Amino acid sequence: MASHGVPRVAGSGSRDTAKEQKKIQEYQSLVELVNAKISEREYTIEVLALTTKLLSKNPEYYTIWNHRRLILQHQFTEEPSTSETTEDNQLPPKQQRILDLISDDLRLLVGLLIEFPKCYWIWNYRRWLLEEAEQRLPTAVAVSFWQKELGLVSKMLARDERNFHGWSYRRTVVASLERLSEKSGARVSMVEDEFAYTTKMIYSGLKNFSAWHNRSKLIPRLLDERKADNVARRKMLDEELELIQTALTDPFNQSAWDYHAFLMGTISPNSSVETVIVRDFTNHDRVIYFEREMDRIKEMLQVDEDCKFIYLALLQYAATYLDIEGGNKYVTTREMRDWLAKLRELDTLRRGRWDDLESKLHL
Amino acid sequence: MSLVAGPGRGGHHQPALPDELELCVEKHVAYIKSLDTRKDEYEYWLTEHLRLNGLYWGLTALHLLGHPDALPRSEVIDFVMSCMHDNGGFSAAPGHDPHMLYTCSAVQILATLDAFGDLEAHVNGGKEKVARYIANLQDRDTGTFNGDGWGEKDTRFLFNALLALSLLGMMHLVDVQKGVEYVQSCANFDGGYGTGPGAESHAGQIYTCVGVLSITKRLDLVDKEKLGAWLSDRQLPNGGLNGRPEKKEDVCYSWWVGSSLAMIDRLHWIDQEKLSKFILQCQDSELGGFADRPGDMVDVFHTVFGLAGLSLMKHPGVREVDPIYCMPKDIINRVVGG
Numbered sequence: 080m081a082s083h084g085v086p087r088v089a090g091s092g093s094r095d096t097a098k099e100q101k102k103i104q105e106y107q108s109l110v111e112l113v114n115a116k117i118s119e120r121e122y123t124i125e126v127l128a129l130t131t132k133l134l135s136k137n138p139e140y141y142t143i144w145n146h147r148r149l150i151l152q153h154q155f156t157e158e159p160s161t162s163e164t165t166e167d168n169q170l171p172p173k174q175q176r177i178l179d180l181i182s183d184d185l186r187l188l189v190g191l192l193i194e195f196p197k198c199y200w201i202w203n204y205r206r207w208l209l210e211e212a213e214q215r216l217p218t219a220v221a222v223s224f225w226q227k228e229l230g231l232v233s234k235m236l237a238r239d240e241r242n243f244h245g246w247s248y249r250r251t252v253v254a255s256l257e258r259l260s261e262k263s264g265a266r267v268s269m270v271e272d273e274f275a276y277t278t279k280m281i282y283s284g285l286k287n288f289s290a291w292h293n294r295s296k297l298i299p300r301l302l303d304e305r306k307a308d309n310v311a312r313r314k315m316l317d318e319e320l321e322l323i324q325t326a327l328t329d330p331f332n333q334s335a336w337d338y339h340a341f342l343m344g345t346i347s348p349n350s351s352v353e354t355v356i357v358r359d360f361t362n363h364d365r366v367i368y369f370e371r372e373m374d375r376i377k378e379m380l381q382v383d384e385d386c387k388f389i390y391l392a393l394l395q396y397a398a399t400y401l402d403i404e405g406g407n408k409y410v411t412t413r414e415m416r417d418w419l420a421k422l423r424e425l426d427t428l429r430r431g432r433w434d435d436l437e438s439k440l441h442l
Numbered sequence: 443m444s445l446v447a448g449p450g451r452g453g454h455h456q457p458a459l460p461d462e463l464e465l466c467v468e469k470h471v472a473y474i475k476s477l478d479t480r481k482d483e484y485e486y487w488l489t490e491h492l493r494l495n496g497l498y499w500g501l502t503a504l505h506l507l508g509h510p511d512a513l514p515r516s517e518v519i520d521f522v523m524s525c526m527h528d529n530g531g532f533s534a535a536p537g538h539d540p541h542m543l544y545t546c547s548a549v550q551i552l553a554t555l556d557a558f559g560d561l562e563a564h565v566n567g568g569k570e571k572v573a574r575y576i577a578n579l580q581d582r583d584t585g586t587f588n589g590d591g592w593g594e595k596d597t598r599f600l601f602n603a604l605l606a607l608s609l610l611g612m613m614h615l616v617d618v619q620k621g622v623e624y625v626q627s628c629a630n631f632d633g634g635y636g637t638g639p640g641a642e643s644h645a646g647q648i649y650t651c652v653g654v655l656s657i658t659k660r661l662d663l664v665d666k667e668k669l670g671a672w673l674s675d676r677q678l679p680n681g682g683l684n685g686r687p688e689k690k691e692d693v694c695y696s697w698w699v700g701s702s703l704a705m706i707d708r709l710h711w712i713d714q715e716k717l718s719k720f721i722l723q724c725q726d727s728e729l730g731g732f733a734d735r736p737g738d739m740v741d742v743f744h745t746v747f748g749l750a751g752l753s754l755m756k757h758p759g760v761r762e763v764d765p766i767y768c769m770p771k772d773i774i775n776r777v778v779g780g
C-alpha cells in the first residue's frame with residue numbers, strides 16, 4: 080500500500096504469474112485456517128504457531144495480533160502439564176508457565192521487529208506482553224523483562240537512531256522501570272542514565288534531533304532530581320551551550336539550531352520554557368547571555384557567510400534581545416535589515432515567512 | 443471492494459521530466475478504478491487490513507479529481523456496512539477486528555456519500571451506535587483515545603475520534619476539554635506535537651493535534667509563530683516536504699505539513715509553486731497514481747495525499763479540499779457547516 084522508496088519497475092513481463100498464484104493460495108489458506116481456528120476458540124499453542132507464521136508474512140494484519148493476545152490470555156489460565164513442572168523453577172508452576180510463554184514470545188518477535196522496525200502493531204503488541212507480565216508475575220520478574228527491553232531498544236536505536244517508535248518505546252520502558260521500582264519500595268530514577276544516553280547518541284551523530292529532543296525533556300527533571308541550586312542550574316545551561324557549539328561547528332546542522340533555539344528560549348522572558356533551566360535570571364543576566372551567544376554566531380559568518388541558519392538565528396535572537404534591552408546599541412536596525420536581506424537571498428523558498436518577519440520586526 | 447492493493451507495476455522508467463507538468467486527471471481516475479481488479483496479485487491479499495482506509499483514500503481522490511461518481515455508490519456503501527460490527531465499530535474488512543482507524547474512515551466515506559441515512563436504514567440508531575463505540579474508547583482520566591479495546595494510545599486516535607464525532611454531530615458524547623488538554627500535554631518546545639507526551643515533533647502527529655484544536659476551535663493554544671517556522675522548515679530545495687528535521691522529502695508530507703500550515707494560516711510560508719511541481723513529478727504520467735518520490739512505485743495513499751496537497755495549493759483541476767478533514771470542502775460545508 081503505502082510504499083516508500085520502492086523504485087517503479089518497468090513492465091509486468093517480469094512477473095511469474097504461476098508462482099504468484101501459488102503464493103496467494105498458500106497465504107490465503109493460512110489466513111482461512113487461522114481465522115477458522117480462532118472462531119472455534121481453539122486457543123492452543125499450535126494455533127499460536129500458526130499466527131506466528133502468518134504474521135511473519137504480514138505483520139500489518141492487526142487482527143492476527145489480537146488473535147494472538149486471545150490465545151495467550153487463554154494459555155495463561157491453563158494448568159501446566161506435569162512434564163512442564165519437573166524443572167527446578169523458582170516460581171509456582173502456573174506462573175512459571177506464564178513466564179515461559181511471555182519470554183518465548185518476546186524472544187520470537189525480536190526478529191520480526193528488526194525486519195519491520197516501523198510497524199506500529201509489533202511495538203504495541205510488545206507493550207501489551209510486558210503489561211501482562213506486570214499483572215501476572217512477581218514484580219522482580221517484570222523488572223527483568225523490562226530491563227531486557229532496554230537492551231533491545233538500544234540495539235534498535237543503534238540500527239536507526241531516528242526511529243520514533245524506538246524512542247517512544249524507550250520512554251515507555253524507562254517509565255515502567257521507574258514505576259516498578261516505586262512499587263517495590265525504593266524508587267530508582269533513571270533520568271541520569273537517560274541523559275547520559277542522549278549525550279552518547281549525540282556524540283555518535285550530531286544531527287540526531289531525536290536525541291536533542293529527548294534531552295530537552297529530560298533536563299527539567301534532571302535538575303529537579305539533583306535538587307540543583309541556582310549555581311548548578313547556570314552550570315547546566317553553560318555546559319549545554321558549550322555542547323551545542325560543538326554541534327554548530329557544522330552551521331548547516333538544523334537539529335543543532337533547533338536545540339540552540341530551545342536553550343535561548345530558556346533565557347527569554349515570557350517564554351514557555353523560561354524557567355526550565357535557570358530560575359534567577361535578571362534582565363542584566365539575559366543581556367549578557369544573549370550578547371555572548373550572538374557574538375559566537377556572528378563569528379560563524381567567517382566560516383560560512385552563505386549559511387542562512389546563521390542570519391535567521393541572529394534575527395530571531397535580536398528580536399528577543401530588543402525586548403529585553405531596547406535602549407542598547409548592541410543590535411541596530413540597519414544590521415537586522417542586512418541579515419534579513421541575506422536571508423531572503425539565501426532562502427527563496429520561505430519568502431512569505433521573511434515578509435511576515437519583516438513586518439513583525441518593523442524593519 | 444478494494445482500492446489499496448497493487449502499486450502501479452507497469453510504469454516505465456521515468457522519462458526526462460518536462461518543465462511544465464500537467465495533472466493527468468483521466469489517468470489517475472483510471473488508476474484508482476483499476477485497483478479493485480487486482481485479485482491476481484499477492485499485494486491485493488496482503489493489504490486486506492487496509493481495505494476501508496483504501497476506499498476512503500480512493501473515493502476522496504476521485505472527488506478531488508472531479509469524478510465523484512466513478513465508483514458505484516451502493517457498492518461502496520454495502521462494503522462499508524459489511525465492515526460494521528455489533529459494537530458500532532468498523533474493521534478494515536469483513537472478518538477483521540473493529541478499530542478507531544477504520545471507524546473514522548467509514549464515517550468519512552459515509553459523510554462524503556451523504557449516506558448517514560443509509561447507515562440508519564441498515565442499522566436502526568446506527569449513527570449513535572457508531573458514535574458510542576468511539577466515545578467509549580476515550581480514556582476519561584487523560585482525555586485521549588484508545589485505538590481499540592487493547593489499549594494502544596496515540597494522538598492519531600484522538601483526532602480520528604473528534605473528526606468522526608464532529609461529522610456525526612455527536613461531540614457531546616465525549617470530554618472535549620480533556621482531549622484539548624491532552625493535546626497541550628504533547629506540545630514541544632519547537633511548537634510541534636508528538637505521538638504522546640514526551641514524544642518528538644512529527645509532521646503527521648502535528649496534523650492530528652492541530653486538527654483536534656481546529657475541530658474544537660482552540661487554535662488559540664497553538665504557538666503559531668514557532669510551529670509555522672518548524673513546518674515551513676520542512677520544505678527542501680527540490681520543493682518537497684519532509685516530516686522531521688534531517689529526513690527525506692515525501693509526497694504524503696505535502697498533506698500533513700501543508701494542511702497544518704493552512705490551519706494556522708501560514709501556507710504562504712512555503713514555496714507553493716515548487717511544492718506543486720514536486721508533487722506533479724511524482725505522478726506516473728502513463729498509468730496514473732502518485733508515488734512518494736519521483737520514479738517510485740505509486741499507491742493510492744500517496745495519490746490522495748498528493749492530490750490533496752495540490753488542492754491546498756489551489757492547483758487548477760483539483761476541487762477544494764478541507765484542510766482539517768481531508769475531504770472535499772463543499773461536503774464539509776454541507777455536513778458540519780462552513
Ligand SMILES: [Zn+2]
Pocket residue numbers: 081083692693694695734744
Ligand atoms: Zn509517504
